[in-house]
Amino acid sequence: MKADILLLPGDGIGPEIVAAAKAVLEGVAEKFGHDFRFEEALIGGAAIDAVGSPLPEATVRAAHTADAVLLGAVGGEKWDHAPVRPEAALLGIRKELGLYANLRPAKLFPSLKGASALRQDIADRGIDLVTVRELTGGIYFGERGFRTGAMGREAYDTESYAELEIERVARIAYELAEKRRRKVCLVDKANVLTTSGLWRKVVSDIAEDYPSVQLDMMYVDNAAMQLALAPSQFDVLLTSNMFGDILSDLTAAIVGSIGVMPSASLGATTVGMYEAIHGSAPTLAGLDKADPVGTILSAAMMLRLSFDLDEEANTVENAVESALAEGLGTADIGGTLGTRALTREIAKRL
Numbered sequence: 001m002k003a004d005i006l007l008l009p010g011d012g013i014g015p016e017i018v019a020a021a022k023a024v025l026e027g028v029a030e031k032f033g034h035d036f037r038f039e040e041a042l043i044g045g046a047a048i049d050a051v052g053s054p055l056p057e058a059t060v061r062a063a064h065t066a067d068a069v070l071l072g073a074v075g076g077e078k079w080d081h082a083p084v085r086p087e088a089a090l091l092g093i094r095k096e097l098g099l100y101a102n103l104r105p106a107k108l109f110p111s112l113k114g115a116s117a118l119r120q121d122i123a124d125r126g127i128d129l130v131t132v133r134e135l136t137g138g139i140y141f142g143e144r145g146f147r148t149g150a151m152g153r154e155a156y157d158t159e160s161y162a163e164l165e166i167e168r169v170a171r172i173a174y175e176l177a178e179k180r181r182r183k184v185c186l187v188d189k190a191n192v193l194t195t196s197g198l199w200r201k202v203v204s205d206i207a208e209d210y211p212s213v214q215l216d217m218m219y220v221d222n223a224a225m226q227l228a229l230a231p232s233q234f235d236v237l238l239t240s241n242m243f244g245d246i247l248s249d250l251t252a253a254i255v256g257s258i259g260v261m262p263s264a265s266l267g268a269t270t271v272g273m274y275e276a277i278h279g280s281a282p283t284l285a286g287l288d289k290a291d292p293v294g295t296i297l298s299a300a301m302m303l304r305l306s307f308d309l310d311e312e313a314n315t316v317e318n319a320v321e322s323a324l325a326e327g328l329g330t331a332d333i334g335g336t337l338g339t340r341a342l343t344r345e346i347a348k349r350l
């Protein structure tokens, strides 16, 4: 098949890990006879430096015409006080592309058990879950501002959700669960927040469309505890934008390293965006130390979810797994290889 892939390297380690995933995609194209065309555009601090804005119009246009987008990372101290921060570009492009569902699979590879933050006997029970995080609503996009009140200066952010925003991401979670272990756990704070009440109602109302899926509900504080105590109980976690941001970092810690966690952002159109869940790690930038696995596994998700290339996606995932199983890896998982050497080892195993 022919596909146009837009690369958005961004900042920090972004360019290195995107180059790694591109090399693996080129290996896949060669092996399976596909024609992947790569284009590159600016985002984040790199875009601020080059053209004065973190999300240039040209980047948004290129994303709309691409078949899929592969993103590195954005942000860095250098731009912390920029009028518009690099992170705004990430939120902006998610919103522009209508990517309302963010899938963050957390799977404990047997070879990474030692790297997991969990006690061995807990890790031994296995972890294979996906957080489905709402990505274009909630407090990330709510009304915000400053004002002055009786206690001095005030700042506020607000959370609001519409039922259609909840329903569309919930359907993605249910459909994913149907293909997995058929369990959805809605994570919220329904004992305090009114938005959570609406989530519970909407998610329950559509449950009858997915009779094979078991629906549970859990408060977010308990969910955090359960992720540390008994993560093997979870299959699909469905949650709001901010809770998903927080819990997915926790799921990264329990599967060994934030460096190995991929993600896929999907929405109304077929253009998906794929990125590792970690940040730009400025202190590692340019040192050939970054873990490329999260971005390479994100590319595998692209193959499966945007291009319907299941066999190719499995090939990439198996190549990663076999490299890790042989003890190969970057420093974050206790390995000794650099970004480029690990990428070559993975590409060799395709």
Ligand code: IPM
Residues within 6 Å of the ligand: 075, 087, 090, 091, 245, 277, 279
């Ligand atoms: C993530 C990141 C982003 C988010 C930041 C960089 C804006 O933490 O993708 O998890 O909060 O969504």
Ligand code: MG
Residues within 6 Å of the ligand: 245, 246, 249, 277
């Ligand atoms: Mg985050």
